[in-house]
Amino acid sequence: MLNTLPMPAADALHGVMARYAADRCSEKMDLGVGVYRDATGASPIMRAVLKSERAHIAEQTTKRYVSLQGDEHFLTGLQALTFGNAHKNTLAKIQTVGGTGGIYLGIKLAAIANPNITIMIGTPTWPVHFTICDMLGVKTKAFSYFDKTTQTLQFESICDIITGANPDDMIILHGPCHNPSGQDLSKSQFHQILSLCEKHGVIPLIDAAYYGLGADLEEDLKQLSEALFHVPRAMLVMSCSKAFGLYRERTGALFIKAKTPDECGILQKTIEKVARNTYSMPPAHGGAVVGRILTDPELTAEWKAELNQMRQRLEGVRAELIKAARGDARMAGVATQKGIFSLLPISPEDVDKMASDHAIYMPSSGRINIAGFKVGDADRFCDALSRL
Numbered sequence: 001m002l003n004t005l006p007m008p009a010a011d012a013l014h015g016v017m018a019r020y021a022a023d024r025c026s027e028k029m030d031l032g033v034g035v036y037r038d039a040t041g042a043s044p045i046m047r048a049v050l051k052s053e054r055a056h057i058a059e060q061t062t063k064r065y066v067s068l069q070g071d072e073h074f075l076t077g078l079q080a081l082t083f084g085n086a087h088k089n090t091l092a093k094i095q096t097v098g099g100t101g102g103i104y105l106g107i108k109l110a111a112i113a114n115p116n117i118t119i120m121i122g123t124p125t126w127p128v129h130f131t132i133c134d135m136l137g138v139k140t141k142a143f144s145y146f147d148k149t150t151q152t153l154q155f156e157s158i159c160d161i162i163t164g165a166n167p168d169d170m171i172i173l174h175g176p177c178h179n180p181s182g183q184d185l186s187k188s189q190f191h192q193i194l195s196l197c198e199k200h201g202v203i204p205l206i207d208a209a210y211y212g213l214g215a216d217l218e219e220d221l222k223q224l225s226e227a228l229f230h231v232p233r234a235m236l237v238m239s240c241s242k243a244f245g246l247y248r249e250r251t252g253a254l255f256i257k258a259k260t261p262d263e264c265g266i267l268q269k270t271i272e273k274v275a276r277n278t279y280s281m282p283p284a285h286g287g288a289v290v291g292r293i294l295t296d297p298e299l300t301a302e303w304k305a306e307l308n309q310m311r312q313r314l315e316g317v318r319a320e321l322i323k324a325a326r327g328d329a330r331m332a333g334v335a336t337q338k339g340i341f342s343l344l345p346i347s348p349e350d351v352d353k354m355a356s357d358h359a360i361y362m363p364s365s366g367r368i369n370i371a372g373f374k375v376g377d378a379d380r381f382c383d384a385l386s387r388l
């Protein structure tokens, strides 16, 4: 039977990366892959991370398993950073294999609790939201989150899907810096959505991969913490790939807010069982590195300052783009959208022309990585756009 499998559809981004790699133009621009880059185009290891790694390696004496739940300092540190002292007895938590692993475990747990569950997912989104559900055999229902052509958030469509949901269905919401649009819900819209979730018994799963790159770290985390205050039950997945630059170390956490401490105890043991039967223990290195940063005030301060600089760079690039666009309506959303991405209202044919005529590469959706712009790239990009 293994010989009857069809070839899976190629990942759209891999095609863009291959085309970019083959291009010999010295001014080529990679706006595709979603990693943070500095103004020179590099993705260096954060200084606080490097210091923490060195100290960890110097002190490490064993490679024994950590625990099913993961690194204690990592989990308590991330919990304290995000929630302070709140929810102490009603938050189940587990270290996960990146944010992706957290989403996988969260959806798997939800589907065990409710085998008839439907997961509601706003489009466009990070495609893995849909494909994880497909892999798990879980039903999904798409709704419109953002209209790329008009660059507008589809608030009514979000409210409608929740209003029409069954109790114990789940909705995936993005934390700060929506991928791919950069278009976030306002604070008041976020609260309205959560109130609707509570009213209709819908469980929100909040996917936070870009905290610290939106308003600022404190504001971004406050939004996540308040969200969990707002509803009796919810899940929060926090990736450490972007905020700590730990992409390849596969570091993340899943927090599950329960209504009561008893419920929390059951959720804790059940999520550990799900992890045990998926990959067993999480990888140790990234968790240890983040745990050390978050329990050392000096390292914490250094990390926060670096993250703040990353956010400021993204804001600076957005301002440069708006200036260079000279009123081009297609770039208007870039001014107010947040984080690493914006989704331009251009066609796949235009995306192709940007690559073939100007050596500027992005996926066919028109998503651009704001961190992909090096010094001076904004003018060349907007000039190319005006020639389409």
Ligand SMILES: Cc1ncc(COP(=O)(O)O)c(C=O)c1O
Residues within 6 Å of the ligand: 034, 097, 098, 099, 100, 101, 126, 174, 179, 207, 208, 209, 239, 240, 241, 247, 251, 252
């Ligand atoms: C919206 C969103 N969620 C989650 C992730 C998960 O990232 P990771 O598995 O690397 O932590 C990403 C990464 O691109 C993302 O964009």
